[in-house]
Amino acid sequence: MKIGNFSRLSRRRIACVPAVLFCLWLLSLLSCVPSAPKVASRGNHQLTQVSVINALMLGRYEGLMPIGELLEHGDFGVGTLDHLDGELILLDGAAYQVRGDGEVVGVDAERSTPFAVVTRFEPDGEFPCPLVTNLTELDSRLDTHLPQKNNFLAIRIEGRFASLKLRSVHRQEPPYRPLADVARSQSVWEYRDIAGTLLAIRCPRSADHEVGGHVLDCAVSGGRLRYEVCRDWLIKLESTAAGNLVNLGEDLSREVRRVESAREDEKPK
C-alpha cells in the first residue's frame, strides 16, 4: 500500500462519495493519485460485481470478498467496505477508503467488501470531458457521447471541478439498519475549484435493479475523459445460510431512488 499517497490525500480531505447513494451512476472522486504500473490485461473487459444492490439496501454489510481478492478482479472501481465503513475506491490498482469523516486512507488487503463493482481499466476511447454545471447535465452529455446503453461503461475523468458535492457514511454495527435509514445520517461536503480523478461506472439499462451509483453533484470546468466498454459482467453471489433468508427479489427501486436523491435538508423531521 502506498501510504504516502494516502496521507497526502488525507490532508486535502478530497475524495468522498459514499457507498450510500445509488442510481444509474457509480461516481467517485480521488485527487492527485499518481499513476501506477498497469495491471496485465485479461482481454475480456470484464466488470466484476460483488453481491447485488438489493442486498446492500437491506443491510447486508458484512464483507463478502477480501480487498486483496477484489484487486485481482480489477484495478479500477467503487464500492463500500465491511460494516458499510465509508466509500471504497480502486484506482490504478490501489484501494482507498473514504471514511465517514471525509478522511481518505489506504485499505488493508485483509479488509473486505459487501458490495463493489470493479474492472481492469483498459480504455476503448477518450475525448475532452464535457463542461457542465451539474451532474444531471453530465449524465445527459455522456449519454450522447457514449451510445453503448446495453453495456457497462467504466469512465475515468481527470478533471477540474468548479464545484463538487460529496458524501460518505460512518461505520455501522449490527444489527444493521437498511441503507435508506443509514443514508439519513450521511456526511456531506462541498468543494470549489478542485482537481481530481472522477471514477464512474455507468450501468446498462437492463441492470437497473442489480447495481446502482453514488450520487454527487458537480460542475466540470475542464478535463479529459477515458472510457472502457465492459462486455462481460461477473456477479459474485452471497451463498451463506443467513444470506438466503433475505428476500432479494423485493422491488426496492423506489428506496434506491429515495436514497439516491436524499439531501441533508430532506431529512425527515
Added chain:
Amino acid sequence: MKIGNFSRLSRRRIACVPAVLFCLWLLSLLSCVPSAPKVASRGNHQLTQVSVINALMLGRYEGLMPIGELLEHGDFGVGTLDHLDGELILLDGAAYQVRGDGEVVGVDAERSTPFAVVTRFEPDGEFPCPLVTNLTELDSRLDTHLPQKNNFLAIRIEGRFASLKLRSVHRQEPPYRPLADVARSQSVWEYRDIAGTLLAIRCPRSADHEVGGHVLDCAVSGGRLRYEVCRDWLIKLESTAAGNLVNLGEDLSREVRRVESAREDEKPK
C-alpha cells in the same frame, strides 16, 4: 457429436420445451442420454448466461456465441439457437436442438446461441425427486427442499414422468417479431409415462428480470434429483451497434409471464 444418441432420441420424439417460455424455471427434458466423461472442474460453480431475457423478448434472435464456445463454459444448460430455432439443451457436454417439429438433433459447433444459461454441472447434493402431479407442485416442493433462494441452482432429474407437456418453436427469419408474438404459434406435445432427464435452472429472486425459464407441465412418478448451487454468475452482454438501439431497460415482466403461461387454447381469436 454423438449422432447415435440423437437418432435414438429422434425416433422417440422426446425432449422439447422451447426457448419461448420463461419464468422462474428453465426446464428441459432429454430422454435416455448416456453419461459422457465429466468435463474438468473449474471449481467455481459458475453459471454463464449469454445475453439477457429482455433482449430475447424483444426479438434479438441472432446468435451471439458459437455453440463450441458455449460448451467451454458448461456441459449442462438450456437456451435457444440463432433464429430462435427451437430449444437448445446441453447435457453431459453434448449440445442438442429440439426443433419446432419436435425432432431432437445434434448441434454443430459452428451454430450459435442468442440466449443460453449453462454451467459445469458438479452436484452439491441429491435426494429422491418429489412425486408430484404438476409443475407448480414441483416448484413448491423443490423450494422447500432447496433453500438457496439467492443463488442459481442447476437441477438434474433422472425421472419417470406420468405426464409431460412440452413446447417448441419454429425457426424465425428477420425482421424478427417479439417473442410474445412468436410464442402464439408454438408447437405443443404431450406424453404419458416416459423416462428422461429433466434439466432445470432455478434463478435467484434478485434475477427475475435477467433470465427466465421454460414452462412445461409434468407429473413425476419417480426419479433421482441432483443439484448444484452456483455462486458466480457471468453474463455475456451483446455489444453491437444494433444491440445498443434496443431498450433493454423496459419492464417486460408482464410479457414474460404472459409468454410463460401461454397455452394453445389461449391463442388470440
